[in-house]
Amino acid sequence: MRAIFKFVAAIAALSAVPAQAERIQLRDKDFSGVQPGKAYVLIETGSAGAIQIFRRPSAEQAAAWQAKRDKSYARAKSNYDYELKLYEDYRNKKSGTPVVKPKPLDDAFFVAPPELKNFVNVLNQPFVKGGNVTLLALEPGEYVFYTVPGSGAVAQGQCLCMGSVGFTAEAGKIVSVGRMVGMEGREFRFVAADDKFEAPAMLKPYNVSPAKLVAVGKLPNFFGAIVTRVAPVPGLLAYKRDIPLGGGDQEAVGLN
Amino acid sequence: MGDSLKSLLCVVALVCAAPAVAGRPAYAPLKPLPAVDPATIETPQIDFSPTPEIERDYSKFFFFHRAETHFDTALADLRECDQMARKMNNAAAQINVPYPYTGTMAGAAGGVIAALIIDATAGAAERRSMRRVSMGNCMTFKGYDAFGLPKSLWTKFNWEEGNVEPDEDERIAKLRMHAKLASGPRPVRGAL
Numbered sequence: 001m002r003a004i005f006k007f008v009a010a011i012a013a014l015s016a017v018p019a020q021a022e023r024i025q026l027r028d029k030d031f032s033g034v035q036p037g038k039a040y041v042l043i044e045t046g047s048a049g050a051i052q053i054f055r056r057p058s059a060e061q062a063a064a065w066q067a068k069r070d071k072s073y074a075r076a077k078s079n080y081d082y083e084l085k086l087y088e089d090y091r092n093k094k095s096g097t098p099v100v101k102p103k104p105l106d107d108a109f110f111v112a113p114p115e116l117k118n119f120v121n122v123l124n125q126p127f128v129k130g131g132n133v134t135l136l137a138l139e140p141g142e143y144v145f146y147t148v149p150g151s152g153a154v155a156q157g158q159c160l161c162m163g164s165v166g167f168t169a170e171a172g173k174i175v176s177v178g179r180m181v182g183m184e185g186r187e188f189r190f191v192a193a194d195d196k197f198e199a200p201a202m203l204k205p206y207n208v209s210p211a212k213l214v215a216v217g218k219l220p221n222f223f224g225a226i227v228t229r230v231a232p233v234p235g236l237l238a239y240k241r242d243i244p245l246g247g248g249d250q251e252a253v254g255l256n
Numbered sequence: 257m258g259d260s261l262k263s264l265l266c267v268v269a270l271v272c273a274a275p276a277v278a279g280r281p282a283y284a285p286l287k288p289l290p291a292v293d294p295a296t297i298e299t300p301q302i303d304f305s306p307t308p309e310i311e312r313d314y315s316k317f318f319f320f321h322r323a324e325t326h327f328d329t330a331l332a333d334l335r336e337c338d339q340m341a342r343k344m345n346n347a348a349a350q351i352n353v354p355y356p357y358t359g360t361m362a363g364a365a366g367g368v369i370a371a372l373i374i375d376a377t378a379g380a381a382e383r384r385s386m387r388r389v390s391m392g393n394c395m396t397f398k399g400y401d402a403f404g405l406p407k408s409l410w411t412k413f414n415w416e417e418g419n420v421e422p423d424e425d426e427r428i429a430k431l432r433m434h435a436k437l438a439s440g441p442r443p444v445r446g447a448l
Binding site: 028106160186220222223224225226227228229239241242 | 322341
């Protein structure tokens with residue numbers, strides 16, 4: 001009975017939320033002009049399906065993560081030292097209770113990086129019904145393409161861990177990022193937006209411009225997906241073997 | 257943005273003090289290994305007579321080779337790709353990735369889709385297949401060629417990525433055998 005009540009309460013809570021929930025992926029009927037605090041981004045997903053992007057952590061987020069990590073590490077270290085002492089005591093026959101040797105701290109210690117809190121899932125849901133462009137209303141910042149659908153019967157997500165592209169989402173503006181084409185061999189084809197990129201008619205009064213793009217270096221495989229990379233994009237992304245390079249052959253910044 | 261962002265990420269990543277290795281994700285630093293004399297590493301047997309049956313499975317059972325590559329370089333490349341082909345840390349999987357419509361009913365359904373695209377890997381067979389693709393992609397990007405061989409020979413210096421991961425020592429021992437092949441003479445058969 002209690003369980004049923006909980007279930008009903010949960011459903012009620014779920015259906016109560018939409019009023020406050022803020023939409024990130026907009027359809028034409030949701031769009032009511034450019035809001036000053038939001039950054040609008042157009043991505044041509046075509047048949048590419050669902051993708052994931054993440055926002056580079058802000059300085060505050062990075063600092064908060066660092067503080068949290070330091071605190072957790074100190075606690076873990078003190079626990080580890082204590083367990084190690086118990087183990088040593090047992091080994092030196094100071095105590096009779098058998099104790100297992102603790103695992104090295106650096107193998108076991110892990111605090112989820114701040115990027116994981118900044119993920120945005122983009123579904124294959126066009127701005128205009130039947131179209132191939134999706135509109136996102138994002139928090140302003142620098143974003144990185146992370147997951148793209150793979151090829152094959154199951155379009156399982158693949159990680160752009162070996163080289164990707166990022167874009168700047170600017171508050172109060174609509175920018176066009178480019179076209180997610182799909183897998184070509186071992187790489188994912190991305191075409192950067194230029195002035196000729198077509199924006200939905202409804203958005204034309206807002207001066208849609210091409211986004212500022214940047215090459216992104218290697219990223220960790222957070223979720224254990226298949227690893228791949230964005231195919232070279234002229235003038236934006238190149239490779240020296242596996243090392244992603246940005247403009248001017250500088251090594252691209254990933255999470256390194 | 258370059259330098260300032262890089263220094264910020266350095267703070268985040270904590271490993272800037274460690275010797276930087278070109279282009280490697282910093283959240284997942286590889287532990288330094290004691291140097292070994294490559295001569296002490298066993299060279300796996302790769303001599304065989306191809307049959308159509310063996311050739312059909314080349315895409316499953318393979319190793320890598322690159323000309324003019326030192327053992328240490330090959331080992332570092334293999335370790336990086338091995339790491340790339342794995343989930344960063346089990347803890348990462350427990351983080352809920354926010355879905356754009358979190359809290360809405362449509363969002364609840366969409367959340368299922370999102371979970372699917374991230375982790376559609378139910379079984380060991382699928383994980384093995386993912387590992388093959390990831391290793392193949394990563395090593396190909398690094399300029400290595402892949403060579404197939406019969407399963408009976410392959411299993412001697414590989415493990416089956418399944419429900420149980422091999423321990424770190426076994427992993428390293430087998431990756432060293434791979435590195436021996438990768439930096440050795442070019443294989444005569446099995447090119448993919």
